[in-house]
Amino acid sequence: MHITLSHNLPKNNAGQGLFPTNDQQQMDQIMPLSGDYDVGIYAHVHHQLYRYTSQEQLILNPGSVGEPYDGWNVHQNNLRARYLLLTIDDAGIADLDYRRVEWDRQAEQKRALNDDLPYKEMYLRHLENGRNFIHDQPFLAQINHKHNYLQDVIHYSRKH
Template identity: 45%
Template sequence: MKKRIAVFSDVHGNLTALQAMYRDSIQQHADEYWFIGDLLMPGPSVQEIWHILQTMAPTVLVRGNWDDLVVRGARGMMDTTRPSHIYFARLAQYVAEHAPTGMIDELASWPMHVTKRVGALNFGISHNLPWLNMGQDLFPTQATTNFDKLFNVAGEPVDIAIYAHVHHDLLRYGSDERMILNPGAVGEPFNHWRTLQRDLRAHYLMIEVDDIGLAETSFRHVAYHRDQEKWLANNSDLPYRELYQKMMVTGRAYTHDDDLLTKYNDQYQYAADYHRYAQKING
């Protein structure tokens, strides 16, 4: 038995990065795909990304915190008390207005945690912790005891835990030497160390499992044309598209820059836009 699995996450609406990652995975002879959360926002592409995901037909899908934000915002359930909440809400409105039929409900149905057996190995797969898809408990520099929580799941013991969320590719071990993997981010790789942050390629993980165990672990970094992604944003009606284009240059996210978000929220009346949208869909 030999199976090659492309593990990917944190696309965040970046179609050009996802296309590059998918092409590379085909060249790497992927047999199946595992997607572990955060498909959309803040990038401009919705239907195209959804189509690629359906083409991949992942055998594992788990729900990330931004997937939850998409669902809540699309259903008119987001509050607008903080600048970042307006940001999430208005982007989710954009997704809802461009989503194919049934997409929002399907996102909402994805589980938080999946256990998947491949050969002799049992994988535990979640976006962050098995019961919590947000927070910084599993930032790469956190204590090993935090990462041990990935193995606290009911049923058959997990041999290898895979999570996403922190946008860093990673291989480390728990206290009992069970393995922990993170594929990094397809659309938004992060690193606070400036030299490493320059690598803004599409990051994902290719693993090969055979009869003995894990035969290969390959962290793939795939180049793509970031100017093409900027062009897609510029030729769309994406809210905050100037910020997204800036992100394509700097690699930084502006999700919690309250002063900058307030400037855009006030200039474009994004909160009022979302309130009208929520009232319309909720009667």
């Protein structure tokens, strides 16, 4: 069994090319052009996923332990940590076990409140309601300005 692992697309680490509701042609891009892969595993969009390519290769996304995401509100309100246990034996895939487990978000909120974290407001709001703000450009600009993050990045880049 040959498996390819990538954060997102094999040659593109950003964007929504592998969003679960995309058409088949976009999802087929998970498989690199070179090589015969049986399974493609990626994570970028934080959705648990079990799907096939046009050639019937398996596409899997384990979800996200720390920032699970679903666009549908009923599913998004379920903030359990999400992951996948994949069991492979000599015959191939023996089991796919998608899991969602509770975790202590209140303890994490207390820890985050006491730590000097960048983007703390975003993180605390995410812990509260599961919503991700990384694509909310006005909100990001407001936080970047409030905390002077641009200057932090410039200062860091000059040191390294």
